Each structure stands twice: as structure tokens, then as C-alpha cells.
Amino acid sequence: MAGFEGADGETPRGRDPFSSNTSQLTILDTIVYNRVKDQGSPTGQWFSELVQPNPWYKDVVPGFKSIPVDQLAPGIDNAQKFTSVCINTAVYLPWLVGQCRKNGVVFKRAVFKHVTEAASAHHSGKKADVVVNCTGLASKKLGGVCDEKLYPARGQIVVVRNDPGAMFSISGCDDGEDEVVYIMTRAAGGGTVIGGSYQKNQWDPLPDPNLAVRIMKRAIALCPQLVKEGQGIEGLDIIRHGVGLRPLREGGTRIEAEKIDGVAVVHNYGHGGFGYQASYGCAAEAVKLVDAALQRKSKAKL
Helix, strand or coil, rough: CCCHHCCCCCCCCCCCCCCCCHHHHEEEEEEEEEEECCCCCHHHHHHCCCCCCHHHHHCCCCCEEEECCHHHCCCCCCCEEEEEEEEEEECCCCHHHHHHHHCCCCCCCCCEEEEHHHHHCCCCCCCCCCEECCHHHHCCCCCCCCCCCCEEEEEEEEECCCCCCCHHHECCCCCCCCCCEEEEEECCCEEEEEECCEECCCCCCCCCCHHHHHHHHHHHHHHHHHCCCCCCCHHHHHEEEEEEEEEECCCCCCCEEEEEEEEEEEEEECCCCCCHHHHHHHHHHHHHHHHHHHHHHHHHHC
């Protein structure tokens, strides 16, 4: 479990995970727009906490302020501006691997049909005391788990080289309740991510070209400075198109312990579209369950 801790032994809650590697981060002004007509839609509900007139996070983020109504475009009912961060996952994930290796974690690649098979794959040759299941959507079909509450929410993005100078999102759009609009700039040359979609129970891993066009058009409508004056989507310098399947779960994230065929298993999956944001807190909770499982095993030997 050293991968959940720093080299100094502090838990994820005790230390800023980004303090030693700010190259992962873009720190920019962020503007969140709200349309009252989106309030009853799935995306509007998803955004509801972000667009409250007096949101809980106003004293947490730097530079929070509400944008005066007379400065808003037609159709926008209110908006907030604050300073936020965006991680470049292509930099962040290798950094996490490095942190784990520094703490003695050994990485192995294997295919398991049943969750308990992982207990026999420990690098020491001995049976593992605890298996931590972080398999995301794979837990829907993984033997011993087969969680029918899991389902995907398909997200499609376009990554471009254009720099909008800030980050933007809005509570909804007019192209359907399962399509969303956001613009995020990644650090270290990671480009600008524009999205997107939130298509529940859709498994298609390939980009939809028609959706890609809608994504790009909406991004320019929300942030005209993405392109030169007078340009449309032809002004976007595209790096790539991407699709990801968010691991949603009915009832929320599963962080719990159980015994499966005599093997102690701690589950930590079903984080939907907030896996990076919630990763340190959820890892800390999983560590508590692992510690409790190890204590129970130790007492059983007495």
C-alpha cells in the first residue's frame, strides 16, 4: 500500500499531492456559465453545485466572484469566475508511477478472470494478504465481483493546440441532454481539451465525427477567442479526437471490504467522471479498510 503514501510516510490527506511537481498543472481563470433552462436536465443537475449563486466553494478557490448580469451573453442567467487548476494526465500518471516505485511498489502486468487470482500474483511468491480492486468498469464482468450496478457514461473530446487563455464550462447546450460543453487547457504542451458528451450506457469506443463537429462549434460559440476573428471550426488546430468511458455506478462509488472465497478484498471503483478529483480521498478510505483487514488477520493468528 505504499503507493498511497509519500516518501515521508504521510497519507494523501496529509500532503499536497502536487507540491513536488507543478509541471502537471495549469492554473488559470475559470468561468462557469449557467442557463436556467438547463436546471431540469441531467447535465444541469450535474452542474447544480457549480452554479449556485452562493456556492460552497466560494471561500476555497482563489479569486471567486460572480459576473454581473449586464456582462453576460443572451441566454446566460448567471456566471462565476475563479482560479482553478487542470492536470495534464499524460504527465501526472507517470509521476504517480514514479512515486509508487520510490515507495517500493512492484508493478506486474497480468490478466485475471477472477478477483481472487490476484492474491497469487504477489512478487514475493507468497499469497497477498489483501487484494485492492480498482478495476473500474471491468468490475462489471470480473469474476467474484460482477457488479451489475456499473455502467459507462461515454465521453468524447477534441484536443487542439489553440489556447483560449482561460477555462470555460456551461450548464448545458441545445444539442441534447447527453452533450456538454467545456474547455480546459493542460500544462506542459498537453493542448486544450474541448468537450464533450455524457452518454450513459454507451460503449462505443470510436469518435463520432458528427458529434466532433458539434463539440467544436459549441466551443467556439462559448469562447470565440479560441480561433482568429471570423474563423469557424477550420481555425482549430486539431491534435486528436478521443473517447473515454466513465465508470458510473448506481448508488455511487464503491469503497468497501469483503471476503471472497477466503480472500480479503477491498473495492475502490465507480468514480464516474470525478476519478482524478476524488482519488486521494478515496485512496485514504481504502487504506483504512486495508489496515483493518490486516489487523483482523493478525488477531486471527493469535
